[in-house]
Amino acid sequence: MVEAAPLIRPEAGTAELAVRDLHGWYDESHVLHGINFDVRPGEVVTLLGRNGAGKTTTLKAIMGILSKRTGSVRFMGRELIGLPARAIARAGIAFCPEERGIFSSLSVEENLMLPPTIRDGGLSRDDVLGIFPNLRERLQSQGTKLSGGEQQMLAIGRILRTGAKFLLLDEPTEGLAPVIVQQIGATLRTLKQRGFTIVLVEQNFHFAASVADRHYVVEQGRVIDEISDAELAANTEKLHAYLGV
Amino acid sequence: MFELLGIPPQALFGQLLLGLINGSFYALLSLGLAVIFGLLNIINFAHGAQYMMGAFLAWMLMTYFGIGYWWALLLVPIAVGASGVVIERLMISRLYHLDHLYGLLLTFGLALIIQGLFRNQYGVSGLPYTIPAELSGGTNLGFMFLPNYRGWVVLASLVVCLGTWFTIEKTKLGAYLRAATENPTLVGAFGINVPRMITLTYGFGVGLAALAGVLAAPIYSVNPNMGADLIIVVFAVVVIGGMGSILGAIVTGFGLGIIEGLTRVFYPEGSAVVIFVIMALVLLVKPAGLFGRTV
Ligand SMILES: Nc1ncnc2c1ncn2[C@@H]1O[C@H](COP(=O)(O)OP(=O)(O)OP(=O)(O)O)[C@@H](O)[C@H]1O
Ligand SMILES: [Mg+2]
Numbered sequence: 001m002v003e004a005a006p007l008i009r010p011e012a013g014t015a016e017l018a019v020r021d022l023h024g025w026y027d028e029s030h031v032l033h034g035i036n037f038d039v040r041p042g043e044v045v046t047l048l049g050r051n052g053a054g055k056t057t058t059l060k061a062i063m064g065i066l067s068k069r070t071g072s073v074r075f076m077g078r079e080l081i082g083l084p085a086r087a088i089a090r091a092g093i094a095f096c097p098e099e100r101g102i103f104s105s106l107s108v109e110e111n112l113m114l115p116p117t118i119r120d121g122g123l124s125r126d127d128v129l130g131i132f133p134n135l136r137e138r139l140q141s142q143g144t145k146l147s148g149g150e151q152q153m154l155a156i157g158r159i160l161r162t163g164a165k166f167l168l169l170d171e172p173t174e175g176l177a178p179v180i181v182q183q184i185g186a187t188l189r190t191l192k193q194r195g196f197t198i199v200l201v202e203q204n205f206h207f208a209a210s211v212a213d214r215h216y217v218v219e220q221g222r223v224i225d226e227i228s229d230a231e232l233a234a235n236t237e238k239l240h241a242y243l244g245v
Numbered sequence: 246m247f248e249l250l251g252i253p254p255q256a257l258f259g260q261l262l263l264g265l266i267n268g269s270f271y272a273l274l275s276l277g278l279a280v281i282f283g284l285l286n287i288i289n290f291a292h293g294a295q296y297m298m299g300a301f302l303a304w305m306l307m308t309y310f311g312i313g314y315w316w317a318l319l320l321v322p323i324a325v326g327a328s329g330v331v332i333e334r335l336m337i338s339r340l341y342h343l344d345h346l347y348g349l350l351l352t353f354g355l356a357l358i359i360q361g362l363f364r365n366q367y368g369v370s371g372l373p374y375t376i377p378a379e380l381s382g383g384t385n386l387g388f389m390f391l392p393n394y395r396g397w398v399v400l401a402s403l404v405v406c407l408g409t410w411f412t413i414e415k416t417k418l419g420a421y422l423r424a425a426t427e428n429p430t431l432v433g434a435f436g437i438n439v440p441r442m443i444t445l446t447y448g449f450g451v452g453l454a455a456l457a458g459v460l461a462a463p464i465y466s467v468n469p470n471m472g473a474d475l476i477i478v479v480f481a482v483v484v485i486g487g488m489g490s491i492l493g494a495i496v497t498g499f500g501l502g503i504i505e506g507l508t509r510v511f512y513p514e515g516s517a518v519v520i521f522v523i524m525a526l527v528l529l530v531k532p533a534g535l536f537g538r539t540v
Contacts, residue, residue: 063434089436101431105423113417114424115435162436 015074016041016166016197017062022071024054024061024221031057033221034071039166044188044198046208049218050244055201056098058218059168062199063095064088075166090118094164098171098201100155104144108135111143111154115162122163131187132157149180156187167191170201185210205239217242252510258389260506266395266464268502269402270457272495274479275486276406277453279494280413282483283426284446287337287348293476294359295451298325299458300467301363304374314377314463321459322452329451333444356473363469371466398460405456406495413491422446426489481524487534497535 015038024032035058039045047055060066062073064085073080080088089095094115103111112128112135129136132153138146146154152172159167169188173181181204188198188211202208208215209232217225219242227235274296281289289295302324303317312320332355340347380394413419425432425439433439458472465471479498486497501520509516527535 065430065434085430085434086436086438089434095434097431101428103424103427105427106420110420114420114432116437118436159435 014040016043016076017199018072018074019058019062020072020074022058022061022073023069024057024066025068026057026066027068031221032061032069035061035218035221035223037216037223037226039197039199042192042195042197043214044192044200044212046200046202046205046212046215047218047223048202048205048208048215048239048243050242051203053218054221055218056170057221059095059170059199059201062088063093063168065095089162089164092118092164093166093168094159094162095168096155096159096170096172098174100151102143102146102151102154104142106143107139108141108143108146108154109139112139112158112161115158117161117163119163121165123160125161128157128160131160131190149176149183152176152180152184156184160191165196167196167198169198171203172200173202173204173207181207203243205243215239255389257510260510261503262389262391262395262506263509264503264506265399265499266502267505268499269399270461270475270498271479271482271502272406272498273402273453273457273460274475275482275494275498276409276491277450277457278479278483279486279489279491280409280453281447281450283489283491284422284429284443285333285337285341285348286345287340287352288345288480289447289450290349290353290476291332291355291359292352292451292454292479293472293474294356295325295329295454295472296458296461296475297363297469297472298328298359299455300374300462300465300471301367301458301469302455303459303462304372304467307374314459317459317462318456322456325455325458326448326452330444330448332451333447337447338440338444360469360473367469369468369470371468371471374462374467376463394463398464401460402457403499405453406498409453410491410495478520481520483534485520485524485527485534487537490534490536493534493536 017039019035019037022032022035023030032054035054037045047058049055057066061069062080064080064083064087069081071081075091075093078091080091083091103114106114112125134150135154135157138150143154144151156169156172172184176184185207188200191198200208200212209229213229215227215229215232216223217227217239225242227239232239274292278289278292281287299321302321303314306312306317306320307314336351337348340351376394380397383390383392384396413422421432421437421442425437425442429439461471482497482501483494485501486493501523504523505516505519508519531537
């Protein structure tokens with residue numbers, strides 16, 4: 001892949017997740033053109049980029065939901081390319097989809113308890129309800145009867161129970177009121193303190209700035225830049241240009 | 246004796262009972278179809294043949310091995326369900342990425358093959374299967390005479406249907422099934438082995454058909470066409486209840502059996518078509534079926 005020389009070549013080794021030259025397709029349409037990035041243990045890293053840049057597709061390719069993919073995704077030293085999604089989940093990665101994926105035929109409680117525990121050390125049901133108290137009164141409701149914000153809390157909360165310490169969160173703040181965005185931001189900082197590693201897809205870069213250590217900019221299926229949180233202020237204009245805001 | 250609209254009560258209750266019996270089979274069979282359709286998105290056209298296999302296997306166990314009804318009730322659904330597991334693994338699972346029509350065509354072809362094989366071997370005349378001794382005879386209920394075996398069929402069907410409904414709607418296993426019906430990709434991304442769940446679900450649905458076959462063996466004559474005749478009505482039941490709705494399949498199954506029985510009392514000429522008339526009306530008014538989710 002000489003013609004698509006990636007701009008970012010992070011060092012491997014210390015990374016918990018190392019993505020190298022990741023290509024992905026929807027049927028015949030080639031969407032990811034060599035994604036490269038690293039996530040170190042305990043970090044919160046964001047993927048920023050415009051609509052259609054390939055952020056969601058990147059998460060789906062890591063998670064094995066996008067089956068047509070090539071390149072390398074190493075998680076704790078283990079190659080994930082070629083594994084089915086269920087094996088990747090069992091390896092310790094949990095995924096919260098952009099559309100939230102709350103099941104309408106399940107109650108809130110059933111939604112919360114659905115993802116199986118893959119290892120010890122996950123949050124308990126009560127821990128999750130402690131973080132998201134709104135859910136407690138609604139446990140018997142139909143999952144999709146919750147408000148958008150509550151559904152997002154449920155979507156995040158249920159994957160915290162599994163014991164997976166590596167989270168892929170796709171635009172958890174999309175379409176939510178500022179007060180709920182703040183609550184989710186606080187939650188992510190708590191999770192970071194508890195040792196979770198998080199890859200966060202975001203369009204809201206103020207939110208991203210408030211929680212993340214580093215930011216990768218995705219454009220047309222490639223990672224075109226990396227900005228640490230400390231450099232963010234100095235790079236606002238560049239970022240605005242990337243994101244077209 | 247009192248009469249209701251000029252109908253002697255014995256005739257009324259007799260037809261009601263017959264309706265309940267037919268309804269028991271409609272419910273069991275449409276339940277299996279609904280469970281399979283929910284998760285596999287395939288209309289299992291082999292369902293009638295698998296019901297027939299159930300009855301035949303019970304007959305064969307009895308005739309060749311002297312294994313009686315009660316063991317058949319346990320062994321036959323397991324054996325026929327296992328054949329379903331093999332069929333799903335070897336054939337149906339290769340079609341999921343194609344249009345649903347292919348699954349329908351495959352299972353339809355399988356039904357023809359299975360029925361053909363049995364017809365070759367056993368001809369079309371019915372084979373007798375005796376009612377187990379424990380359930381022979383009948384009970385006088387005062388207002389009517391209830392053959393014990395028929396009462397048993399209604400009871401067994403009710404228990405199996407409600408047990409299945411409870412498992413799917415109220416248990417953790419059922420929550421997995423409902424979730425995978427809605428969004429199999431996400432359920433897989435939670436670490437659950439969805440393909441295996443699909444295989445076992447098909448096996449379970451097929452096992453239900455075989456169980457209905459065993460229950461039917463002492464009532465209807467065991468013959469290769471018994472499923473083909475019944476399954477057309479059952480498809481109408483499924484359409485009326487709503488594709489994939491568990492409770493819908495059960496309620497509609499019993500309900501239509503009873504309606505059919507009543508029609509036989511009050512307007513015998515209409516009894517053969519009443520279910521199809523209702524199907525047409527339901528399709529006009531509520532195309533998703535009485536219990537179907539309108540998406
Ligand atoms: N199911 C699909 N089939 C075909 N093409 C798709 C599919 N989903 C996404 N795409 C295309 O892939 C490209 C990347 O989409 P993706 O959803 O990854 O973008 P994104 O960065 O997540 O955008 P957004 O910020 O809008 O969520 C887009 O051009 C999109 O049109
Ligand atoms: Mg997206």
